[in-house]
Amino acid sequence: MAFEIGVAVNYRDLLERLRTFLTKHPALIAANQQWTQLRWVSDATTQELLLRAPGLAGADDIYCGVRSYENPTSGYYMWDLNGSIGFSSADTFYAQPSCLTGWLPMMSLWNEATPYWFVANGRRVVVVAKVSTLYQAAYLGFILPYATPGQYPYPLLIGGSMTGQRGRRYSITGPNHRHFVDPGEDVQNASSTATMLRGPAGAWLPFQNTYSPTTESRYDSARQVWPGSYAYLSVFREALDGTYVLMPIVLSQGNSAGDHDLFGELDGVYQVSGFNNAAGNLIQVNGVDHLVVQNVFRTSVRDYWALRLA
């Protein structure tokens, strides 16, 4: 739908640009899918942006927001990401109706020049930001559920690239600092990760593919993001004719052996092999460019995904 590539001056400018992009981008306005700004507060050290997305037909109300803050002493410059089912002007960013609480999905940015990629339609926005040589990412909005709007009316995903439990600086390593496409946490069955989906029953569901700060081990958690959870993804290469194969990213829930729920797919976000591939490459599928993104600092074959620039 609409996308924008640029370089922000710093993390605060990045949020300014995101605000402008979502509310004023001509392609969004032309499709009547521009987002509505519900709150915009810009203090000296914090910014607060709450938004409502209209859906593709203007018939949805999708609430999400970003709050930026900094800690120069510790050297972190953060975006907190959140979503809710409504907007309450009287409540803080962290107390919107039925919003995420506890450790939120975040993006750990810096106060320096930040190349960025924004992709949005009326249902969701995906943000990729390059901090030094590593990548931060966010997904705010609806997934494409494997259900009708009546069956699953509010498939809101708040995806980030950090959860903050082990410090917040962009340089930290470990499962807390992973993109929403292949999320992790220090402990098994963490109650909050960088991939939080509002499930069909209205509860926030965490998704987790890895744990353990030292080894980033994979394990069979209750909810996983496929194909990041797939053990043999690390031997996944390009196709025989040299094309890179983009796989959908599916949110799944294992109930018992052989019994899985599939919630749906991320919109415009795909797994891709990192074999002979690098972040910043463009993969063209049916005439549409897809940006290759690496999972924060990771560069192994399994740690890449592609973002549809349309």
Added chain:
Amino acid sequence: MAAFAGIVAPGSAVGEPVHYERARGISGYRPVRYPFAAADSVSPLAGTRGDARPISEPQRRLAGARVPSFADDWYHRIHLLPPRIDLGNVISPIERRLEVWNAHLQEQTVLAIEATGADGLALSGPPAPPLAFGGLQSRTYSFSASHRGAPVINAQFAFRFAGGGEMRLTVTGRRVVVFGIRPDWSDGLTERLEWLSDVLEAHDGSEQRIRLRQLPRRSFEYSWLLDGQDVRLLEHLLFAWGTRIYCLPVWTDGSQLLQDVAAGGRALVVPNAPHVDYHPGGMAVLWRSAVENEAVEIASIDGGGVLTLTLALGRSWPAGTRVLPARLARLEGTTTVRRVTDTIASGRSRFTVEDLIASAAADARPTYRGYAVFDYRPDWSEEIDVSWQRKLAVIDQGTGPRGFDDESGAPQVGRRLTWLLPNRPHITAFRQWLAARAGRVHPCWLPTFTSDLQVSRVVVSGGSGLVVRNTGYSRFVAAHPQRRDLVLRTTAGTLFRRVTGAQELSVEEELLSLEEPLDVTVTVDQVLQVSWLELVRLDQDAVELFWETDSVVRVQISTRTLPS
């Protein structure tokens, strides 16, 4: 003890070992202190940062392909939820919800919603088309089905989209209750066919006949004798469904399944289907008992007797199950149930068929002078009554002599004939002949079936004179238009001839002149019967077929001659 000088090397680039113990054999030492050399003491250089961020990296363009997933199946189309609605048996009005979901990520416009077979069904809710559905937009329609309407519901609602796409909602159901009470054949079964015509009779007796009813009304009347469960069922049928339309098996046209049929099947093999009352779009009933039966709609019938059903069978039926064509019928009048004991009842019901269809009309053979000849001998087990009437006006003032006016100048001969139709081909032919009559409207030739003349001399081939015993024909009738056509039954064949004149030869014989000579030689003893041929019409619009069994019919018909 000798004393040696020694050094202790620094343990690292900076600093010196802080603590050590000297070996007793070493008399002295010289600590090595940092900086070791002059260069070591130069203060560090401060760096300046040349800001090259963001660091550009070599970017490659790669070709890619996307793996299809379930989302490709689920999205990029229109969903009708549910895609088909089976209403079951609609006894009272039913409401259902229909969700139309545009699972395209782009807008789609419904140009029209085309309904077929949607008698008594309605979609309502969202605005009328053309109606735009935004990307992933869902709308809910309210779907309602009335209990009035076609007995078999097989409707299609086609949502036609701009760009040529089309989604179909199929609605199936029935509005039928089978009246599965079978007849007590000891009393037979009466089928009544009623045409309606208007006969305008002129002064001279000539007529104008107008057919008023396109399709003959049809009714069935039969007695039943029931016990136990069937009586209770009957009473509940009468209680709940009394005025509504029943699906009435045509009990006269039954046959049996030769093989088991499974639920979900759409074909029934009914060998007699082409010859009995099945027709495409009509109904059939699979019957095992008053309770255990199923009505199905027939889509088509092939010549081999395979019925293709519109909807799949709801359950399996074993071989031996009776298969009957069925009609939608209403119960007429009062149904009297005579309770013989507390569990036995008898009674009689009369049904009027609602789904009338044109019955095949085929006239009898041969034809003579533009009309068919119905040369089928009646059943003489009952006398044939012949009535002679005159269109006679009596002018009676009461005071003087009466005046009489024979308006048409000819008698109207009425006959009451009974036929026994002993098998299906006869029944079928007779029904077709009846349909061709259309009640009183269409006349035909009917022999008197009596021996009206007696041939007294041989008629040679090519001869046009017929010498008969003198019956006063030349004197009284003299080739009157209503009594001048003959049917000559001979061993050489049946001949139809018109008499153009008559001449009395003697007291014994008279000579009839035939319009057309005979083409065979007929001797006196070759003649079986000579009957007058009368142009007649039915004198009744309603005909009752009394079914003695499912293949023997008795029928009684009144005819009257027409002025010709």
